[in-house]
Amino acid sequence: MIVVGGEALIDLVPVALPPGALLPRPGGGPYNTALALGRLGAEVAFCSRVSSDGFGESLLAGLRAAGVDLSLVQRGPEPTTLAVPSLAPDGSASYGFYVEGTADRLFTLPPALPDGVRALALGTCSLVLEPGASAYEALLRRESRRGVLTLLDPNIRPALIADPAAYRARFLERLLPHTSVLKLSEEDAAWLGGRVEDWLAAGPSAVVLTRGAAGLTVRTREGGEYSAAARPVAVVDTIGAGDTVNAALLHRLTARPGEPVDWPEVLAHAAHAAALTCTRAGAEPPYAAEL
Numbered sequence: 001m002i003v004v005g006g007e008a009l010i011d012l013v014p015v016a017l018p019p020g021a022l023l024p025r026p027g028g029g030p031y032n033t034a035l036a037l038g039r040l041g042a043e044v045a046f047c048s049r050v051s052s053d054g055f056g057e058s059l060l061a062g063l064r065a066a067g068v069d070l071s072l073v074q075r076g077p078e079p080t081t082l083a084v085p086s087l088a089p090d091g092s093a094s095y096g097f098y099v100e101g102t103a104d105r106l107f108t109l110p111p112a113l114p115d116g117v118r119a120l121a122l123g124t125c126s127l128v129l130e131p132g133a134s135a136y137e138a139l140l141r142r143e144s145r146r147g148v149l150t151l152l153d154p155n156i157r158p159a160l161i162a163d164p165a166a167y168r169a170r171f172l173e174r175l176l177p178h179t180s181v182l183k184l185s186e187e188d189a190a191w192l193g194g195r196v197e198d199w200l201a202a203g204p205s206a207v208v209l210t211r212g213a214a215g216l217t218v219r220t221r222e223g224g225e226y227s228a229a230a231r232p233v234a235v236v237d238t239i240g241a242g243d244t245v246n247a248a249l250l251h252r253l254t255a256r257p258g259e260p261v262d263w264p265e266v267l268a269h270a271a272h273a274a275a276l277t278c279t280r281a282g283a284e285p286p287y288a289a290e291l
Contacts, residue, residue: 001044001114001117001118002043002045002119002120003045003113004030004033004034004045005046005047005048005121005126005136005139006029006127007029007030007031008028008050008080009028009059009080009102009104010027010080010082011084011282011283012025012085013239013281014085014086015281023282026283027239027282027283028081029123029155029242029246030046030122030123031046031048031059032244032283032285033247034063034068035062035063035066035285036247036285037250038067038068039288040251040273040287040288040291041067041251042254044068045068046068046073047072047110047113047139048074048126049073049074049076050076051102052075052103055079056080056103060073072113074107074108075103077103078101078103078106079102081097081102081105083095084096084097096159097125099125099160104126104129104132105129105132105133106131107126108132109135110139112142113148117143118149118254119151119253120139120150121151121152121153122139122150122151122153123154123246124154128157128167137170140152144179145178149181149253150179150180151179151180151183151249152181152182152183152204155242156192168192168193171192180205181206182199182204182207182208185209185211186211186212189209196209200220204221206218207219208249210241210242214230215229215230215271216245216267216270216271218267220263227267228270229271231271233276233279236278236279236280238278239282239283240277240283241278244283244285245270245271248270248272248274269291276291
């Protein structure tokens with residue numbers, strides 16, 4: 001089983017008509033990753049705190065429909081986090097957030113995950129918003145120590161980070177030493193300001209960099225470097241594309257435990273899945289049959 005931990009929220013996505021209208025869509029990087037894994041046919045569980053309001057119920061219904069295990073989901077009466085993406089002409093998105101007093105940031109450390117868990121993925125807002133951020137950090141450290149493959153996607157949202165220096169220090173000193181695979185975008189890398197060599201030295205065995213239309217690249221601790229081209233598609237928006245990459249990476253990396261990783265094939269699989277997500281409005285990752 002793969003466990004994905006982090007926020008589930010509602011994206012208020014701009015639509016053309018009527019002018020200024022916003023369409024509620026399920027979202028949140030970890031939520032999208034869990035949904036994508038379920039659609040790819042992986043055995044996956046979502047680990048989060050989700051509101052008992054109407055938005056929370058709809059979020060869980062989406063995961064349930066994708067076959068995601070919800071036994072690790074905590075519930076609470078607090079409202080659901082809202083995100084308002086702004087779309088650039090190329091379809092890329094930036095975000096504003098409504099997060100005060102919301103359910104997902106009150107996540108608490110769960111008991112030990114089941115013995116059958118092979119991988120844990122964490123990322124985005126859940127790495128920032130306290131007190132939940134500390135609980136997710138503790139989950140990462142605990143599961144890493146018992147040999148679970150861990151994937152970290154910082155998915156930087158600058159509007160949420162009040163103290164960038166403290167975040168960068170936490171990322172390098174407290175998160176990376178317990179991370180197996182670091183996946184981040186070029187924008188994330190620029191904001192963090194570090195070098196791939198430094199991140200590999202801190203703990204991960206591989207760093208995967210997403211580069212938009214230029215595709216994906218991975219650097220490994222052993223010195224390997226591999227790339228995959230992006231698939232040319234008509235982009236509607238890029239919402240959820242990076243999260244789909246997370247899912248596709250985990251789907252392949254956990255398929256043959258103990259065997260050498262065929263990075264060119266893994267990256268090509270991720271590029272294909274992400275490209276399909278970009279052809280749809282909002283975070284709508286593909287199903288296995290579409291690949």
